[in-house]
Amino acid sequence: MKFNKLLIGLMTSVTLVAGAAQAADLAIVSGDTGTGLAFLRTQLDIFEKDTGNKVTVVPMPSSTSDQFGQYRLWLAAGNTDIDVYQTDVIWAPQLADQFLDLTEAAKDAVGEHFPSIIESQTVNGKLVAIPGFTDAPALFYRKDLLEKYNKEVPKTWAELKATAQEIQDGERTGGNADMYGFVFQGNAYEGLTCNALEWVKSYGGGQIVEADGTISINNPQAVAAIEEAASWIGTISPEGNLAYQEEESRGVWQLGNSVFMRNWPYAYALGNGADSPIAGKFDVAPLPAGEGADARSAATLGGWNFAVSKYSPDADEAIKLALFLGSSQVQKNRAINQTNLPTIAALYEDADVLKAAPFMANWKEIFENAVPRPSAPTQAKYNQVSSLFWSAVHDTLSGNGTAAENLEGLEADLTDLKGNAW
Numbered sequence: 001m002k003f004n005k006l007l008i009g010l011m012t013s014v015t016l017v018a019g020a021a022q023a024a025d026l027a028i029v030s031g032d033t034g035t036g037l038a039f040l041r042t043q044l045d046i047f048e049k050d051t052g053n054k055v056t057v058v059p060m061p062s063s064t065s066d067q068f069g070q071y072r073l074w075l076a077a078g079n080t081d082i083d084v085y086q087t088d089v090i091w092a093p094q095l096a097d098q099f100l101d102l103t104e105a106a107k108d109a110v111g112e113h114f115p116s117i118i119e120s121q122t123v124n125g126k127l128v129a130i131p132g133f134t135d136a137p138a139l140f141y142r143k144d145l146l147e148k149y150n151k152e153v154p155k156t157w158a159e160l161k162a163t164a165q166e167i168q169d170g171e172r173t174g175g176n177a178d179m180y181g182f183v184f185q186g187n188a189y190e191g192l193t194c195n196a197l198e199w200v201k202s203y204g205g206g207q208i209v210e211a212d213g214t215i216s217i218n219n220p221q222a223v224a225a226i227e228e229a230a231s232w233i234g235t236i237s238p239e240g241n242l243a244y245q246e247e248e249s250r251g252v253w254q255l256g257n258s259v260f261m262r263n264w265p266y267a268y269a270l271g272n273g274a275d276s277p278i279a280g281k282f283d284v285a286p287l288p289a290g291e292g293a294d295a296r297s298a299a300t301l302g303g304w305n306f307a308v309s310k311y312s313p314d315a316d317e318a319i320k321l322a323l324f325l326g327s328s329q330v331q332k333n334r335a336i337n338q339t340n341l342p343t344i345a346a347l348y349e350d351a352d353v354l355k356a357a358p359f360m361a362n363w364k365e366i367f368e369n370a371v372p373r374p375s376a377p378t379q380a381k382y383n384q385v386s387s388l389f390w391s392a393v394h395d396t397l398s399g400n401g402t403a404a405e406n407l408e409g410l411e412a413d414l415t416d417l418k419g420n421a422w
């Protein structure tokens with residue numbers, strides 16, 4: 001931060017004489033869900049104590065799409081106020097030029113992390129960010145309600161729809177007029193890309209753009225998947241779900257007003273919080289599979305990292321901060337307090353972690369089979385690809401055109417955007 005430069009300048013002579021390290025005044029920018037920012041503060045307090053540096057958090061909205069728009073502008077303008085950025089797993093290829101190469105600084109730490117995550121943050125041999133946590137979603141379900149209605153955890157979307165409808169109807173008749181069957185992230189933003197990629201992949205309909213750059217989204221399985229999701233709106237899911245991001249779906253769920261929810265693991269700790277009416281009444285399972293020959297359960301790969309701005313005036317201390325936030329110590333605290341998934345394999349066998357988040361024993365496998373969004377093949381154009389995709393899906397869910405029409409239009413738009421090559 002520029003603010004204390006003068007002060008630090010004045011102090012330098014004193015600290016040099018005293019032989020102490022020069023303290024820096026750093027700023028980290030982060031958007032997060034739930035209590036994510038409050039947790040970050042607790043870890044920064046530890047870092048401040050250990051290093052003598054000061055760290056200010058610049059809070060951002062939780063929508064990753066909103067964050068990306070803002071950060072891209074700041075970085076393009078060479079902003080020197082922000083030293084460390086909390087970055088989404090999909091951003092590395094798009095923002096790589098604006099961040100420092102952390103290969104050398106992280107050489108002792110990289111071996112601890114899953115190689116696939118390090119790879120996702122490496123662009124042309126440059127390590128763009130240190131992994132902080134990974135994300136693979138879950139089907140959250142109400143154990144008590146499934147028991148009451150004598151139902152199994154659904155394994156297919158068709159089963160989910162039938163069970164959600166039956167319990168929703170039963171609970172409404174029983175007096176809870178606000179009850180819904182299923183909530184998810186249906187707003188027109190990156191979160192809908194994650195949800196819809198899961199539907200499409202679960203029907204064997206590919207990954208929008210394949211690893212080799214082929215545009216694959218206009219196919220019958222993808223059409224069937226998105227039509228199925230459209231049938232939920234106004235039946236098992238509220239109309240308002242078309243505007244929900246993570247926190248709005250969690251709000252409905254955590255009040256006890258939904259049988260099922262698709263969300264990321266962070267919602268596990270919060271749902272079991274002391275003030276939560278559904279504490280102890282729910283569990284998590286893999287998302288349902290679709291129909292067809294290649295049907296499977298599919299989870300979109302998410303996750304967050306820490307990158308150092310190349311415009312940081314305190315790069316050395318900023319790098320220390322990024323390394324600290326990705327360390328095993330912080331990731332363990334994060335897994336216990338926030339139920340965020342670690343990027344360090346050993347923590348999935350840690351007794352304290354498994355006590356706080358028993359589901360994590362099964363989540364390493366889900367994360368390892370998670371489906372990446374096509375940010376690597378589409379490079380700098382990923383954000384446009386995603387925004388065309390989520391718009392086509394949002395239109396379909398809103399009743400503006402059929403899935404077949406909207407995916408045909410999407411294919412044409414993606415072909416234009418691609419041109420000769422991504």
Ligand code: GLC
Pocket residue numbers: 064088089090134135190191192194246264301302303304
């Ligand atoms: C979660 C994921 C992130 C994804 C976002 C979408 O935060 O970790 O990768 O982009 O959700 O809303």
